[in-house]
Amino acid sequence: METQEKANSVYINRLSAVMPNEPVSNAEMxxxxxxxxxxxxxxxxxxxxxxxxxxxxxxxxxxTGEYNYTNASLAAEAVEKLIPQISELASVDTLVASTSIPDQTLPNHGVMVHGELKNPPLEVVSTSGVCLCGITALKYAYMAIKSGESQKSVVVASELASNVMHASNFNAECEHKVAQLESKPEIAFEKDFLRWMLSDGAGAALLSNEPSPEGLSLRVDWIDVLSFANELEACMYAGCEKQDGEIVGNARFSSNERAEQSIASVKQDVKLLNENIIKTTVERTLANSVKKRGLNADDYDYFVPHYSSGYFREKVFEGLQNINFEIPYDKWFTNLTTKGNTGSASIFIMLEELFNKGNLTKGEKLLCYIPESGRFSSAFMQLTVV
Incomplete structure (x- = not known):
């Protein structure tokens, strides 16, 4: 009888991050x-x-005030930083790229990144969504290596959120409101809110079926992803409007309406967010993983949570407490205050800093938390330092 070959282990061998241009302070935004x-x-x-x-x-x-990056070029720079040698980049067999808002509708974002890199032909996959599409990209590469379909994969997540947050995107709406004789032609809070929440950046990871011959690697033990779209309406959305809880897509609006209502802008239902984000993306999702995998909070040396705002820090902690999975703050790692909320790239940008700053030691375990409020989905991932 033939014996089934043991599935490959999967390792993150390297991580890189690119933060475009100099840091922008609150006063300069x-x-x-x-x-x-x-x-x-x-x-x-x-x-x-x-x-x-x-x-x-x-x-x-x-x-100059002009863009000096596209989303694709930002992603490509992160990959080139990850693998600076052209000969090594040529040995990569799979490229998985993710972003919330690509430079264009078609072609897909991944092939645009490949076009920037100009490395030899390889499998290219794109994942889309909001914050979660970075981890779904990572899961595709993880599964490709685990199944033996890939030996060396690169995952890159990038966001150029400023593309849709620039004031130029809202001037037509503002002028339309002036024409309607509104005394205060300000954009709605659900649009203005996110202009001060989101920022640009890219992060990349090199995955293979072997740990690095020198230095540390992160073994990817498992990645669990859950969607609650069957229960909850859209909370964060772009290229559409929400009417009576239902999404009305961009194609259903005239060109004038798209401008006058800033249809392309990213919007968020803040009330829906506050009512559901912790209950669904922390408590229910992690409880599922705890039951499925027999997890114990004391086993983790680091908790790496992606949350969009410091406002949610204590709420995430309370969510952990509510399911008896408390991880003390001294085990948490985040760089939100200095790198901002870079959406799908955030988990890579956090892991890059933690991995490359030299504080990790062999045998330590990391629990990563990545939620998104698009229509309420969440992921948890376990990494082991080897």
Missing amino acids: ENVLGQVGGQRSRAKSIILRSNQIKSRHYGIDPE
């Missing part, structure tokens, strides 16, 4: 992103006080 209708945002200071982000990066040249 509106100078870079612009003022909508020539008015300063009244929500900005409240949102920044809540999210506790002190600096972030944008793919906008601070001298």
